[in-house]
Amino acid sequence: MTEKKQLFEFSGYNISSLEILSLSGLTELRVIWSGPIQAEHFQNLTELTLNDCRRLRYIFSPTIARNLPQLCKLVIFNCEELEQIIEKDQTPSQHHLQPICFPNLSSITIISCVNLSCLFPITLAHGGLPKLYRLELEDIPKLYEVFGGEDVSEDEEKVIHLPRLTYLKLDWLPYLFFFIPLGYHFIFQSLCSLAVVGCPNIITRFSVDSKDSVHAKTQVHYSSKLNNKL
Numbered sequence: 001m002t003e004k005k006q007l008f009e010f011s012g013y014n015i016s017s018l019e020i021l022s023l024s025g026l027t028e029l030r031v032i033w034s035g036p037i038q039a040e041h042f043q044n045l046t047e048l049t050l051n052d053c054r055r056l057r058y059i060f061s062p063t064i065a066r067n068l069p070q071l072c073k074l075v076i077f078n079c080e081e082l083e084q085i086i087e088k089d090q091t092p093s094q095h096h097l098q099p100i101c102f103p104n105l106s107s108i109t110i111i112s113c114v115n116l117s118c119l120f121p122i123t124l125a126h127g128g129l130p131k132l133y134r135l136e137l138e139d140i141p142k143l144y145e146v147f148g149g150e151d152v153s154e155d156e157e158k159v160i161h162l163p164r165l166t167y168l169k170l171d172w173l174p175y176l177f178f179f180i181p182l183g184y185h186f187i188f189q190s191l192c193s194l195a196v197v198g199c200p201n202i203i204t205r206f207s208v209d210s211k212d213s214v215h216a217k218t219q220v221h222y223s224s225k226l227n228n229k230l
Contacts, residue, residue, distance in 0.1 A: 007032045016041050019070075024051040032056070033064050042068060046104075049075040058087040065100045073107045082113045085120060100124055106133040106164070110140065117142050122149030122181055125160050133164050138171040145178040146170075152183030154219065159185045166190050172198035179204035179216055186216040 007029060018041070023029065045068055050056065056079050060068070065086045076082065086100065100123075110116070119137065120129075125147050137143065152158055160180075165188045170176065176199045180186055191214040194206060204218045 017044060018042065019044050020047045020049075021045060022047075022049040022051075023053055024049075025053075026056075027052065027054045029053045030055050030057065032059065033061055040067060044070055046070050047073040047075075049073075050079055051075075051077040052079070053082075054078070054080045056082055058082070058084040060086045062087060062089040062100065065102075066098060068102060070104055071102055072104050074105065074109070075107075076110045076113060078112045080114055082116050084116075084118075086124075099126070099128060101128040104131055105129060106131045108132070108134065109136045111136075111138045113140050115142055116140050117144045118148035119143070119146045120148070122147045122184065125162070125180075125186070129162065131164050132162055134167040135165065136167070136169040136171075137173060138169065140173055141175060143173045143176050145176070145181070147180050147184075148178075149181050151181045154183050157183055157185050159187065161187050161189065163189050167193045169193075169195045170197070170199050170202070171195065173202075174198065174200060176202050177204075178202075178218055180218055182218045184218065188214040188216070 007023070007026075023032070042064065048059075048071065050059070059074075059076070059082070102124075108119075110119070137146070168188070168191060170179075179202065194214060196202065196206070204216055207215050207217075209215060
């Protein structure tokens with residue numbers, strides 16, 4: 001299996017009952033889903049674990065990402081060439097009218113993925129992670145931003161709630177500057193555990209209000225973002 005470059009290549013497989021998928025040591029695997037795969041085959045997938053899949057560049061195609069209603073747990077270790085969790089959509093289509101959403105995703109753990117620079121687009125945070133409970137990012141030396149996207153004017157501040165997030169760990173992310181883009185304001189009403197360790201460049205600030213809600217804001221000028229990245 002270490003030589004296999006594509007896992008699910010054809011639409012003929014009937015794997016609609018698949019709930020847990022764990023891939024380990026597939027050092028030549030480049031694509032998990034390829035070809036005319038029927039997205040509904042993965043409607044019942046609840047857990048996905050990837051370990052030591054060194055050549056994998058992305059996890060989900062946009063089509064697959066839009067069709068994982070039961071996915072609860074995502075764990076990724078030691079995927080050296082991983083650049084994106086969701087592949088950028090290169091084909092304009094009506095799918096752009098349907099935002100990507102993981103309605104049941106509650107736990108995300110990503111460790112030792114040295115080429116990952118951004119976790120998710122900021123658009124996914126707009127209602128796309130309603131049940132996210134745990135987020136752990138560790139030893140990702142090129143991670144520049146967690147939720148990436150265009151900055152907006154602070155006068156047009158966009159407030160986003162992650163109401164279920166209880167545990168947030170950012171550990172050894174030396175290149176991390178932004179948890180969210182400038183002009184966004186995240187509110188975590190349920191956050192109980194926050195650890196930011198080994199992130200010397202982060203300029204997103206976390207604070208706690210009188211109701212014990214945690215707030216995250218990035219308040220710098222756009223030019224600073226460019227200068228810091230350089």
